[in-house]
Amino acid sequence: MSRTTYYTATSLDGFIADEHHSLDWLVTQDIDPKGPMSHDEFMGRVGALVMGSSTYQWLLDNHIAKGGSWDYKQPSWVMTSRERELARVEGADIRFASGDVRPVHAAAAAVAGDLDIWVVGGGDLAGQFVDAGLLDDVIVSFAPVTLGTGAPLLPRKLDLRLVELAQNRAFACARYDVVGPRTPSS
Ligand SMILES: NC(=O)c1ccc[n+]([C@@H]2O[C@H](COP(=O)([O-])OP(=O)(O)OC[C@H]3O[C@@H](n4cnc5c(N)ncnc54)[C@H](OP(=O)(O)O)[C@@H]3O)[C@@H](O)[C@H]2O)c1
Structure with a gap:
């Protein structure tokens, strides 16, 4: 069954990019690309992608x-209110959209079929999918670094259930099912 998954890497203190949108702290970490919960493993079951415009940029x-080339053969939706300002990538199946994520999710699900939808980020976009009740799980690789500030991992109040844990060299990797918004009693 198709799942909608926010798959990302984060600093230990919950930032997916620093305040300058740099990922230098991340791409320099040691990882086995074929190891547990790796990007390669995950991409094997992805049928469509959705990302925000900062991530696209x-x-x-x-x-x-x-x-470099566009790494994704799957259709990729880019959420933006500035479609005309953003550069295109020759030969890539990139579809621009704005506003409500529900029609985007429906279109992505239609092309993904039994494969999964990857919500690439950022954190608020993943939150928009949660708000719409459309995010099934979150897979996070924690890098051994703190940043103090930056782009937040998932700026919502949620309950999640830990369902998988692994180490991939420098990274602690975890998969959580989304339970839903935190209730006052939880
Ligand atoms: N650590 C990781 O593995 C990882 C993964 C993904 C991303 N990143 C990085 O994290 C940072 C994320 O940046 P970010 O927090 O700014 O998030 P983002 O989701 O990449 O970009 C946010 C922007 O997307 C557009 N947008 C989002 N939702 C929209 C909607 N429903 N309708 C229309 N436009 C919408 C808006 O910009 P406009 O309307 O102005 O276009 C918004 O300001 C980036 O630097 C990215 O490279 C890291």
């Missing part, structure tokens, strides 16, 4: 502008 600046 990071990919443009750090991969495409340096001669």
Whole structure:
């Protein structure tokens, strides 16, 4: 059955990028690309992606502008209110959308079929999926670093259930099912 998953890496204090949108603290960490809960393993079951415009811009600046290619064959939705300002990537299946994430999720689910939908980030976009009751789980790789400030991992008040734990070299990796918004008594 298809799941909608927020898969990301975070600092120990809950930031997915520093205050300058840098991931230098992350990409320098030791990881086995074929190890437990790795990106490669996860991508094998992804049928569609959804990301915010800052994440898209990071990919443009750090991969495409340096001669890299768009890594994803799956259709990728980019959420933005500034579609005309954002650069395109030749040959990539990128679809721009704005506003309510529910129609985006429906379109992504239609192309993903039995495969999963990857909510790439950022944290508030993942939160929008939670708000709509559409996020099934969160897979987080914790890097052994604190940043103090930056882009938040998931700025919502939620209850989650830990369902899987692994170490991948420098990273502590965890998968949580989303239970729902925190209730006053929880
Ligand atoms: N650690 C990791 O593994 C990881 C993973 C993913 C991302 N990142 C990084 O984390 C940072 C995340 O940046 P961020 O917090 O700014 O989040 P983001 O989701 O990448 O970008 C947020 C922007 O997306 C647009 N947006 C989001 N939802 C929208 C909606 N429903 N309708 C229209 N537009 C919408 C808005 O910009 P506009 O409307 O102005 O376009 C919003 O300001 C980036 O630096 C990214 O590279 C890290």
